[in-house]
Amino acid sequence: MLHLFPYYLALIIIIVLLIMLANRIKVAYPILLVLAGLGISFVPGVPLIQIDPELIFVIFLPPLLYEAAWAISWKELWKWRRIIGSFAFIVVFLTSFAVAWASSMFVPGFTLALGFLLGGIVSPPDAVSAGAILKFVNIPKRLESMLQGESLLNDASSLIIFRFALIAVSTGHFIVQDAALSFGWMVFGGVAIGLAIAYLFFKLHTLLPTDANTDLVLTLVAPYVMYIAAESVHSSGVLSVVSGGLLLSQRRHLFLSSTSRLRAVNVWESLSFILNGLVFMLIGLDLPEITAGLDGVSTITAVGYGLLITAVLIISRLLSAFGAIVVTMIARNFITVADSTYPGIKGPFVLGWAGMRGVVSLAAALSIPVHLSDGVAFPQRNLILFITFIVILSTLLLQGLTLPYLIRVFRLPDSDHHLPEEEDYHLMYKKLVAESLTHLKTEYAAQVNEHPALQQLVRKWEDSNQLLDDELQTSDHKAIYLQLLDQQRQWLRQWNKDPVTNEEVVRKHLLRLDLEEERVHYL
Known part of the structure; x- marks a missing residue:
């Protein structure tokens, strides 16, 4: 074997x-x-390959199902x-x-x-x-x-x-x-x-x-x-x-x-x-x-x-x-x-x-x-x-x-979904933002007034022009942002050559950039 x-x-x-x-x-x-x-x-x-049916039924079939x-x-x-x-x-x-x-x-x-x-x-x-x-x-x-x-x-x-x-x-x-x-x-x-x-x-x-x-x-x-x-x-x-x-x-x-x-x-x-x-x-x-x-x-x-x-x-x-x-x-x-x-x-x-x-x-x-x-x-x-x-x-x-x-x-119509998936995605995102703003202002009004980070989050959500998901609706914006992520990776790798740089911190940032790029691809 x-x-x-x-x-x-x-x-x-x-x-x-x-x-x-x-x-x-x-x-x-x-x-x-x-x-x-x-x-x-x-x-x-x-x-000569001989397929053992038990191999298919036990090894392949369960994980695929x-x-x-x-x-x-x-x-x-x-x-x-x-x-x-x-x-x-x-x-x-x-x-x-x-x-x-x-x-x-x-x-x-x-x-x-x-x-x-x-x-x-x-x-x-x-x-x-x-x-x-x-x-x-x-x-x-x-x-x-x-x-x-x-x-x-x-x-x-x-x-x-x-x-x-x-x-x-x-x-x-x-x-x-x-x-x-x-x-x-x-x-x-x-x-x-x-x-x-x-x-x-x-x-x-x-x-x-x-x-x-x-x-x-x-x-x-x-x-x-x-x-x-x-x-x-x-x-x-x-x-x-x-x-x-x-x-x-x-x-x-x-x-x-x-x-x-x-x-x-x-x-x-x-x-x-x-x-x-x-x-x-x-x-x-x-x-x-x-x-x-x-x-x-x-x-x-x-x-x-x-x-x-x-x-x-x-x-x-x-x-x-x-x-x-x-x-x-x-x-x-x-x-x-x-x-x-x-x-x-x-x-x-x-x-x-x-x-x-x-x-x-x-x-x-x-x-x-x-x-x-x-x-x-x-x-x-x-x-x-x-x-x-x-x-x-x-x-x-x-x-x-x-x-x-x-x-x-045949060009089959989708009678169950009238909006394109991308448009439907962004509409749901805006609905989530609206509900989140209402929840923040209702349940955490005092904390919002006291914490600058929460205030910045509220301002970001209130200003639709600053919503990254809305900005990335066009392919041009996506391409620019993805190029920026690649540039950030290059900076991180360059900084990592410095002996005093903590490589574990660099790796965490690289992982964050990978997750961000993956998120952009789903928009």
Whole structure:
């Protein structure tokens, strides 16, 4: 393993370069990484990469789900809970059923149980691919929230279908009562375990004398504890991580200091960056292992099967997106829905088209055992692996490359947010200033009259021309101020050459300038 360490370092460098290239040409980086992995896998002498599915499920999946749970808006998630729940559970089941029917009808040797197994593998769209694409285009907040919320939950529902189908194929039996009880335990048990462990970590943060470093370590450990604890009792580790992450996310300001929150954001962004890059590169690199086991079926025929399943997935999701709108239009006559206006066909089409598949599908396929309990080879395992790979590759290329173009052409209006985000930000800032001035003058009138620093703060807030945030609304002002911050850094480094200068003081000022520059970038 040690002799491959330089190879893995080279892969990380390649990943970073490809992501920079993807950002430059405005293409979702998962597409470039998968294609690069494919290209590298054909280079003679390159070490064969074998993906351990446990590595994906235990090492990669918990932190990626946890980071997504912290990033999503709970308010938006709850607002669109019905359509998110429909896509994360009902649509996943319908898609699995469509794949099961199509594969049992058109792929020789496939039974309905094997079809459901394949359906559970390929039914969940990948959150990372959609997120990487959407950052280059303007999309209504509601669609972005729906896609993010769905991606948090659909992995759990698809893996539950996958487990039941795997049991049915392995044993030849499927007992409805037992399946219903197992399903209930997976869902409710996973959520309960995640919430319980999240509450335990919340108490650890609040009761123990933690600092920024220990807070960060605890946030890194939490998703793994949630996932492993749930999986060890045969409930859903995915739902455990998601529910626990959502609970802690909503309470982050109650148990994390500002220093801890700043460090956590930086560390988690870097961690998710490298993990996402690695898993998509590994998808491409795993092609030799997948094709090596493809016996009894020609590669062209297997590619045809993969494209057939891809078409079933795309059509099923599009029909589900429009079906969800029809159901909403009917349901508004009986219950209160988040939005009762007719959305047209553009929004549902974009929602249906954003169905790129990714690493969870490949990890699930790889986790299929090579042999059944009686020692017989697992039926159609290699073909399922190959079809899964074709589905991932074709959806990334077809939908991933065309989705930004469709969004630009459709020019979807954001009916929930009428003001540009930057203008909305400054209006809220002015409201905060007005409320703060009122609070100061009402609650601390005597202190304001006595302390010059408070008087200066009041004058600064009262004079809108001195508000830095308002001054930096234009790009010219931002550029000048950022240049001034760079000049201050140069002065500090120059002063630090003096032997009598305290370097620790210089470093604190440099950190302050970094925080100020980061703040300016968010304006």
